[in-house]
Amino acid sequence: MTISAPKYPASPTILVAALLAVLTLVVFAPSVRADEAVVRAGLAKFATAKGFGEVEAAVRELAATGDPAVSKPLAALSEGNLYVRKSDAAVFIATSNGETLSLADPLTGAEAGTAKAGEMAKVRVNNAVRGAIRAVSGSLTLGSGDAGVRLAAANAIFSRPDPNTIDALDAAIAKETDATVKARMQIARSSSVLASDRSDEEKSAAIKLISGLGSREALNLLTSFQSNAPDRLKEEAASAIRSINGTLMAWDVAQNVWYGISLGSVLLLAAIGLAITFGVMGVINMAHGEMVMLGAYTTFAVQEAIRATAPGLLDYSLIAALPCAFVVAAAVGIAVERGIIRFLYGRPLETLLATWGVSLILQQAVRTIFGPTNREVANPSWMSGGFEIGQLAITWNRLWIVAFSLAVFALLLLISNRSAWGLQMRAVTQNRRMAASMGIRTPWVDAFTFGLGSGIAGIAGVALSQIGNVSPNLGQGYIIDSFMVVVFGGVGNLWGTLLGAMSLGIANKFLEPYAGAVLGKIIVLVLIILFIQKRPRGLFALKGRAVEA
Amino acid sequence: MAEATVQPSKTTANRIEIVLIGLGVAALLALPFFVYPIFVMKMMCFALFACAFNLLLGYTGLLSFGHAAFFGGAAYFTAHAVKVWGFPPEIGILTGVAGAALLGLVIGFFAIRRQGIYFAMITLALSQMFFFFCVQASFTGGEDGIQGVPRGTFLGVFDLQNEHTMYYFVAANFLLGLFIVWRIVNSPFGLILRSIRENESRAISLGYSVQNYKLAAFVMSAALAGLAGAIKALVFQFATLTDVAWQMSGEVILMTLLGGIGTMAGPIFGAGFVVALQNMLATSDFPVTIATGLIFMVCVLIFRRGIVGEIYAWLERRRGEKPE
Numbered sequence: 001m002t003i004s005a006p007k008y009p010a011s012p013t014i015l016v017a018a019l020l021a022v023l024t025l026v027v028f029a030p031s032v033r034a035d036e037a038v039v040r041a042g043l044a045k046f047a048t049a050k051g052f053g054e055v056e057a058a059v060r061e062l063a064a065t066g067d068p069a070v071s072k073p074l075a076a077l078s079e080g081n082l083y084v085r086k087s088d089a090a091v092f093i094a095t096s097n098g099e100t101l102s103l104a105d106p107l108t109g110a111e112a113g114t115a116k117a118g119e120m121a122k123v124r125v126n127n128a129v130r131g132a133i134r135a136v137s138g139s140l141t142l143g144s145g146d147a148g149v150r151l152a153a154a155n156a157i158f159s160r161p162d163p164n165t166i167d168a169l170d171a172a173i174a175k176e177t178d179a180t181v182k183a184r185m186q187i188a189r190s191s192s193v194l195a196s197d198r199s200d201e202e203k204s205a206a207i208k209l210i211s212g213l214g215s216r217e218a219l220n221l222l223t224s225f226q227s228n229a230p231d232r233l234k235e236e237a238a239s240a241i242r243s244i245n246g247t248l249m250a251w252d253v254a255q256n257v258w259y260g261i262s263l264g265s266v267l268l269l270a271a272i273g274l275a276i277t278f279g280v281m282g283v284i285n286m287a288h289g290e291m292v293m294l295g296a297y298t299t300f301a302v303q304e305a306i307r308a309t310a311p312g313l314l315d316y317s318l319i320a321a322l323p324c325a326f327v328v329a330a331a332v333g334i335a336v337e338r339g340i341i342r343f344l345y346g347r348p349l350e351t352l353l354a355t356w357g358v359s360l361i362l363q364q365a366v367r368t369i370f371g372p373t374n375r376e377v378a379n380p381s382w383m384s385g386g387f388e389i390g391q392l393a394i395t396w397n398r399l400w401i402v403a404f405s406l407a408v409f410a411l412l413l414l415i416s417n418r419s420a421w422g423l424q425m426r427a428v429t430q431n432r433r434m435a436a437s438m439g440i441r442t443p444w445v446d447a448f449t450f451g452l453g454s455g456i457a458g459i460a461g462v463a464l465s466q467i468g469n470v471s472p473n474l475g476q477g478y479i480i481d482s483f484m485v486v487v488f489g490g491v492g493n494l495w496g497t498l499l500g501a502m503s504l505g506i507a508n509k510f511l512e513p514y515a516g517a518v519l520g521k522i523i524v525l526v527l528i529i530l531f532i533q534k535r536p537r538g539l540f541a542l543k544g545r546a547v548e549a
Numbered sequence: 550m551a552e553a554t555v556q557p558s559k560t561t562a563n564r565i566e567i568v569l570i571g572l573g574v575a576a577l578l579a580l581p582f583f584v585y586p587i588f589v590m591k592m593m594c595f596a597l598f599a600c601a602f603n604l605l606l607g608y609t610g611l612l613s614f615g616h617a618a619f620f621g622g623a624a625y626f627t628a629h630a631v632k633v634w635g636f637p638p639e640i641g642i643l644t645g646v647a648g649a650a651l652l653g654l655v656i657g658f659f660a661i662r663r664q665g666i667y668f669a670m671i672t673l674a675l676s677q678m679f680f681f682f683c684v685q686a687s688f689t690g691g692e693d694g695i696q697g698v699p700r701g702t703f704l705g706v707f708d709l710q711n712e713h714t715m716y717y718f719v720a721a722n723f724l725l726g727l728f729i730v731w732r733i734v735n736s737p738f739g740l741i742l743r744s745i746r747e748n749e750s751r752a753i754s755l756g757y758s759v760q761n762y763k764l765a766a767f768v769m770s771a772a773l774a775g776l777a778g779a780i781k782a783l784v785f786q787f788a789t790l791t792d793v794a795w796q797m798s799g800e801v802i803l804m805t806l807l808g809g810i811g812t813m814a815g816p817i818f819g820a821g822f823v824v825a826l827q828n829m830l831a832t833s834d835f836p837v838t839i840a841t842g843l844i845f846m847v848c849v850l851i852f853r854r855g856i857v858g859e860i861y862a863w864l865e866r867r868r869g870e871k872p873e
Contacts, residue, residue: 282666283666284666284669284670340846340850343850344849344850348665348666349612349665349666349669350849350853352612352614352666352669353802353806353845353848353849354845354846354849354850356799356842356845357841357842357843357844357845357846357849358842358846359842360799360838360839360841360842360845361838361839361842361843363838364836364838364839364842365839367836368836480670480673480674480677483670483674484674487667487670516685518681518682518684518685521678521681522678522681522682525674525675525678526659529659529671529674529675530659532663532667533659533662533663536663536667
């Protein structure tokens with residue numbers, strides 16, 4: 001087990017020093033195991049190593065012993081806590097204690113007295129050495145009792161292949177019982193085989209194993225291997241790279257679909273309120289984006305309040321913000337409807353202009369109150385981070401927003417199809433005058449619908465505060481997209497809005513990589529505009545005599 | 550039908566307009582000796598822009614929410630032509646106008662097929678697209694815009710570096726633009742536009758191809774807005790993203806609405822008022838956007854005819870006639 005890497009031949013002086021060190025250490029540590037002497041000899045090389053190259057060689061040699069105990073001195077080394085006593089060239093882990101250093105045995109951690117700073121010499125490390133330490137510490141933990149640690153060790157070797165670890169891996173694979181970890185170890189071994197000077201047959205088997213992985217790092221590994229491989233293997237590596245590229249492309253499509261769904265659900269939240277008001281009242285509320293912005297600022301205010309009064313509940317601030325944002329936005333919405341829009345009934349263009357005025361005032365008011373700079377709303381712990389399915393990276397906050405927007409959609413569907421109010425809303429959407437003559441109080445329906453639409457915009461703001469900063473012109477960008485969703489999906493049909501939002505989101509994300517973000521958006525818009533030339537009432541058109549586009 | 554409603558108000562309107570035009574031109578010639586010329590030139594640019602917009606909103610009944618694309622687009626085209634290609638100012642302005650007209654043709658082609666809110670939102674969407682294009686495209690200079698645009702010498706004779714020469718150059722263009730608008734409005738073509746505004750179905754049943762007329766009006770309006778933008782680029786010697794942003798589209802609606810839609814003088818007064826107001830508020834603490842928003846709401850809710858429109862209506866009432 002003590003084979004040192006052939007590049008770093010051990011010099012006679014090192015051997016002598018090692019022997020001396022072993023002798024000294026035997027006195028301090030009576031219960032030395034058989035191979036601990038070897039470890040100690042390896043450690044002693046730090047005392048005589050000249051230059052970073054030799055230190056790195058010593059690190060590899062230590063690691064080659066395969067003794068888990070060496071991870072402690074290696075960690076100390078990488079942190080710069082490994083010292084050599086000048087008088088007898090003994091190696092210690094030292095922690096600074098003011099003027100003096102308190103020493104500890106590098107393997108057992110037993111205390112070994114103190115020394116003045118001048119008596120000790122630090123073993124110097126650079127980034128190359130630290131890198132080597134990271135790489136070898138992977139192979140050290142392969143024998144750990146914890147499957148997670150073994151998996152991490154295999155991963156570490158895979159990302160930094162090292163021919164010296166093959167033996168350790170072989171031993172670990174033979175003992176491994178967990179199938180996942182075993183597979184991972186075999187892949188790590190393959191990557192090390194590729195970096196070694198083993199036979200071509202072994203390498204070609206390794207290529208096959210790695211190409212089955214289909215991940216981006218496998219691709220990188222094979223690409224770098226291909227560049228200086230012998231001709232026969234080059235061909236094999238190239239075909240493996242092709243197959244990985246195919247797999248990656250499929251994952252890319254999946255990733256784009258996911259991004260599209262995530263963008264689509266944000267659009268859905270922003271657009272669905274607009275869809276309801278546009279359907280029922282036939283007016284576009286240009287201040288709709290500002291309702292989203294108000295919701296986001298309410299979230300910010302609620303979070304600040306909770307931070308000031310009950311910091312322990314900070315994780316639940318979003319749940320508290322939801323009703324607040326709904327109420328704030330709905331109240332503003334109803335005020336706008338009662339104060340302005342109802343006087344402009346039947347004049348949609350003037351409504352557009354008046355609500356645009358409202359949006360300017362709201363924006364400026366928020367800018368005056370909260371300041372023009374971006375505000376940050378913190379993610380609760382259960383919404384930060386993410387996980388991976390294959391090559392698909394999914395963050396928790398996106399997943400929550402998708403789930404949340406679908407929940408809001410389901411709730412609205414329930415209101416619209418199962419409640420008396422929903423029935424009235426649909427009646428007014430289809431034929432306002434007939435509904436009025438049937439005794440439905442259309443002004444009330446208008447006001448509450450407007451409140452509902454605005455309130456939903458408010459909770460859309462809560463969701464948006466989780467994926468970006470909150471600024472006074474947060475909502476501005478959403479009004480056109482939302483309108484396009486409504487137009488594309490068809491007025492007066494919630495399912496149309498859902499489909500419109502999702503297809504817009506996915507189309508946007510698919511066009512982005514090929515055409516760039518701006519051109520992609522332009523293409524999507526032109527497509528929608530062409531589409532409504534053909535079908536002016538959108539995908540799901542309402543049928544009926546008195547429906548006016 | 551259209552004749553009947555328009556004719557009676559036309560006589561009074563004409564008389565007032567003749568007086569106003571005389572006074573206006575005289576004031577225009579004298580102003581640079583009393584007021585900061587750049588300020589008046591800015592007013593003229595916006596007034597022309599508003600008149601061009603009014604051609605569409607006031608006389609054809611189409612509310613475009615994307616006129617900034619033509620105004621700012623022409624500014625970019627002119628600035629680029631003069632600065633990079635080294636064109637003289639007259640050719641530079643023509644480049645800007647032609648570019649705006651072309652842009653108007655494309656946007657108009659898509660937009661005129663729909664009406665009302667759909668028309669407004671489609672123009673808004675398309676002009677936003679143009680805005681993003683300007684942010685990305687290399688010739689516009691992105692966030693920095695095109696700066697240091699040379700004014701050059703008009704026809705190789707008039708040195709536009711001179712503030713007063715520039716002023717009269719702008720004034721001449723302004724009057725030319727107004728004359729074109731007036732000529733369009735008072736032509737048979739303009740009457741057909743008004744008939745479309747009043748009753749589109751009837752215009753169709755009379756055999757007019759309404760779509761073509763609308764598109765023509767849209768392109769003319771875009772070209773005139775382009776003229777205003779092109780001049781602005783020369784006056785201020787830069788072209789920036791503010792001129793293509795949708796706030797600019799809103800501002801021109803505000804000017805027209807405030808002055809009075811469907812009148813010749815209205816947009817001029819509206820533009821003058823808004824520019825002066827912005828100038829005043831720029832030095833005070835009161836935020837401009839709140840004033841803008843309030844004016845919008847007040848105009849739409851209670852003051853629908855605008856300044857000049859209210860004056861006309863008041864004159865009509867004094868004559869004992871029913872206002873239109």
